[in-house]
Amino acid sequence: MSKRFLALIAVLVAGLVLAACGGGGASSAAFECTDEIGCVEVAAGAPIRIASALVISGPNADLGLDSQHGVEIAIEFKGDVLGHPVELQAEDDGCSAEGGQTAGQKIVSDPSIVAIIGTSCSGAGVPLAQIASDAGYAVVSPSNTAPSLTDPAQAWKPGYLRTAHNDKVQGAAMADFAYNTLGLTTAAAIHDGDPYTEGLANAFREAFEAEGGTVVAFTAVNVGDTDMRPVLTSIAASAGGAPEFLFFPVFTAECAHLATQSLEVAGLEDAVRGAADGCFSAAAAEAIGSASAGMYFSGPDLAFSGDTYTNFAAAYQSNFGSAPLSVFHAHAFDATNMVFACIEEVAKQSDGALLIGRQDLRDCLYATSGFAGITGSLTCNEYGDCADPKIAVYEIQSGDYVAIWP
Amino acid sequence: MRDRLRKLDFIDLFLWIVRAAIVAVILIGTVKTILSNPYTLRNWEDFIIFGIAQGSMYALIAIGYTLVYGVLQMINFAHGEFFMSGIFASTSAVAIPLARAGYLASHPIPSLLLIALCSILISIAISLLTERIAYRPLRHAPRLMPLITAIGASFFWQYYFRGLFGSQVIPFPDIPQLEGTVPFLHTFVLKSHVLVIFVTLVVLVGLNFFITSTRPGKAIRAVAENKDVAALMGINVNRTISLTFATGAAMAGVAGMLYALVFHQVHFFMGFIPGIKAFTAAVLGGIGSIPGAAVGGLFLGLFESLGPSLFLQSLGIPAFNQLKDVIAFTMLVLVLIFRPQGIVGERLKEKKA
Structure with missing residues (x-):
């Protein structure tokens, strides 16, 4: 190793040490931080x-x-x-x-x-x-x-x-509402792979089955998908029969597509539809438009x-x-x-x-x-x-x- | 034969394995589905009709890719934005005011024609601007440069229109006359799907007439064949290239109108995925070929709609519908391996390829 290279390293290290001292010096003027992960x-x-x-x-x-x-x-x-x-x-x-x-x-x-x-x-x-x-x-x-x-x-x-x-609370509440209040016994859940949508759809499935209902289909779409009719058709044809309740806790755009297109798919015309707080905003209501009849949204109680x-x-x-x-x-x-x-x-x-x-x-x-x-x-x-x-x-x-x- | 075996190197072997694996998955899945058919005849017909309707839109957008590629040998990645700009602007600026005024409900046909006209004109204007400002100065630059410029133009238009009309999802007004279904074979087809398929057919026939039998159409073909010779024959090459962009953008404007009628919402980012899919469709059919774009779009729509249920469901894959994009792009890989020139494309000569 050449001397010039060693000198360069020495200068760099010295710079680092000085910088560290400088930083420490400034904060120690008034206080000493004793917190193990740092202070502001x-x-x-x-x-x-x-x-x-x-x-x-x-x-x-x-x-x-x-x-x-x-x-x-x-x-x-x-x-x-x-x-x-x-x-x-x-x-x-x-x-x-x-x-x-x-x-x-x-x-x-x-x-x-x-x-x-x-x-x-x-x-x-x-x-x-x-x-x-x-x-x-x-x-x-x-x-x-x-x-x-x-x-x-x-x-x-x-x-x-x-x-x-x-x-876990929201999924259980929606399952309770669908099974006990609306009296629906078969359901399908759709998520989009996002942790929120998948977690909520899973929580709903567990709670709905615990209530005694049957989840006939549990599937997913992609964020950005627009044509939901094929997935809805395969849900309508699921082995357990077309579901009475269709729960899709996804975000605004996909939620609006599922809401409008589920009305147009054979076998799901009369299914009750549910979404959650990801589809709960002024923009979502506008995007869903007239397809909101017969649709329910779970969300935090705002009363x-x-x-x-x-x-x-x-x-x-x-x-x-x-x-x-x-x-x-x-x-x-x-x-x-x-x-x-x-x-x-x-x-x-x-x-x-x-x-x-x-x-x-x-x-x-x-x-x-x-x-x-x-x-x-x-x-x-x-x-x-x-x-x-x-x-x-x-x-x-x-x-x-x-x-x-x- | 022995000669071919000896030439088989690692990459060829790998490609063969990929081919065999994909074909095996498709065959096993399809056979299993046919044996334990979970769907009724009506379901299958529905899948096919959904696929044709979606494929029609891909086909219309793919025309733009293929026309521009034919003339400039360049992939115009901003084409998805030509599609978005027309319908996004005319929904915000024309359709919603018309619906508010009640004119849309009382006179649906003139309103729809007006919205479609605006969509087409805006798409054309955006395409001509992009061509003039972003592509023409790079006409003689290395081919990578217009490609990257196209991606930049795509971002520019997305965020330009976001600035104009906002980033929220804008619902397209409902048209009561287009709601409901008509009976067909064992099923009922949505009126909006009937309109999509009908309009696509008319537009494609019209385009075919335009390209093969009119003077401007022949000029486009001549420029696609050889720009220098076309110029010597007295064809204004720059104007013809602009015309090519305008024709593709007009198709995209029509596709945008149909998209809004079927999906009921528009958004500044809505051009991205259809743009990529339509590019796939154009390559699938054979880029540079107009019938290829139509056939490729149709195939892609059908694969996406039928594929998950036909050969993924019976393989026990959870959430198989999420894989429809995988199917679309796997089809692309398959076509590129088996038939690099596309389904109906011709093998290009050295100069163009």
């Missing part, structure tokens, strides 16, 4: 930064924008946290694994962000939870419902929590009450000029407030500056118990299921979703 320091007068990763473009934009509005209202209502304003960095999860990956990478490259509110879609939540967990961030999703995300044997990662219901919700609804109307676009606005509001409460609890203060330990923040979030939110009293378990799950079934009456059950 907020200088006096600087904003506390949180990020959102919600679907804000594409056919499912209403779902994510609605949640983002919830986060924005929570920030507006809260005002300052420990004397610091709160700044939101809004990212797009794209409602896909790739989108979750991109949003996650972008957020964790910014060490000043304290916590993440997101994602909208469970498919995006899986990679984002992994990335955020590895980087030491806390993630609270207002909208992920796939059972796998809070199952430590599957996709759960330390630091991930959610205020949305687990779809909220209390002063907070009254103020929230008024602020939503005046800030964004419409009634809530979809279903997870209140969950987003609660998720954001849960994060604020924990920042207030764990942050160390000195001369107007804050030091927030990332592990402390996580511990505090997991310890949330009896937190009074719009969606109910939130208590987190060790794998981050915090919701107080109440599911309702809706139908579309002249363009609006109206709860009809329970």
Whole structure:
């Protein structure tokens, strides 16, 4: 090895050491971070930064924008946290694994962000939870419902929590409604391979069979498919006979295709059709149009009450000029407030500056118990299921979703 | 024979194994399905009609790929966007206002013709713009450059139209006169499917007449044969190439109209998958050949519609319908291995291939 090469390495190493010292020196001026996975320091007068990763473009934009509005209202209502304003960095999860990956990478490259509110879609939540967990961030999703995300044997990662219901609850509620209330005994379920749709379709199948019903077909389509008639025809011809109930918990575009085309397939004309909260937005109602007759939608019970919700609804109307676009606005509001409460609890203060330990923040979030939110009293378990799950079934009456059950 | 065996190298062997495996899967699956037929005759007829209707749309879009390839030897990957732009813009700007005003319900035929005309004209305008701005300056560049430019143009138009009309799914207004079915053989066919198949037939016959018997059509064929000689014969080559793009885009505009009638919704990204499928159809039929595009589209639609039920279901594959794209692209691989020139294509001479 030549001397010049050795000299070059020496210079590089020296540079690294200096850089490391420089970094350490700056933060040790006011505080010492004792947290095992790192800290966020907020200088006096600087904003506390949180990020959102919600679907804000594409056919499912209403779902994510609605949640983002919830986060924005929570920030507006809260005002300052420990004397610091709160700044939101809004990212797009794209409602896909790739989108979750991109949003996650972008957020964790910014060490000043304290916590993440997101994602909208469970498919995006899986990679984002992994990335955020590895980087030491806390993630609270207002909208992920796939059972796998809070199952430590599957996709759960330390630091991930959610205020949305687990779809085990939603699947069971839809099965209960179809079997006991509507009196239907045969069903078919269609998913699109996304963790949310597959998890919910599975949960529905298990619950429906436990009730005593028969699932005659369990199949899948692709995201982006438009011609659903062949798959519907093969469901109508399944060995157990054409199903009385057709459950397709997929997202807006495919949901609208299945809803309209199922009316045109021989054997399914009279089947009762059901979808879930992925197809529950103003845009979805418009896309389904007149095919919504005889169709039911499960989703979180939105019959909220209390002063907070009254103020929230008024602020939503005046800030964004419409009634809530979809279903997870209140969950987003609660998720954001849960994060604020924990920042207030764990942050160390000195001369107007804050030091927030990332592990402390996580511990505090997991310890949330009896937190009074719009969606109910939130208590987190060790794998981050915090919701107080109440599911309702809706139908579309002249363009609006109206709860009809329970 | 012995000579051929000796020449058999590793890649040939591998291709043979692929062929044998695919053919075996198809044969075993089909035989099993026929033995334990889970469907009624009516179901099979339904699958075929769905396939023909879907295939008609692929065929119309594939014409654009094949015409442009014939003339420029270039794959115009922005063609899916010509398809999207026409119907997406005319749904937002024409169909929805007409439906709001009640004119669509009271005068469906003139309204539909107006929407179709707008769709065709917008598609043509977008194609001419793309050709003039993005492709013509690269006419003599290496062949990879227009290809990459086409992909760039495709993105540009997608996000341009997203900017104009938004990223949400826009429902196409319902037309009551097109709802319902008509009886046919043992089944009932959707009126919208009847319209799709009828319009496609008329348009394809018209296109055939245009290409074979009119002066501009003959000019397109002459330019496809040899640009330099065509120019010497007094044909304006640039104008003829523009005409080729416009013809393909008009077909795409018609396909867009039919798509909206069958699927009831439009979206800025709706051109991507049909575009790729139609490209597959064009290659399947033999790229450069117009009957090839029609036949390829029809075959692809039928494979997609029949395939999962015909030979995947009985193999016990879960969620077999999700594999319809796999079938479509496997068919492409099979055709490329067995008959590289496509189903009806001619073997190209060295110069063009």
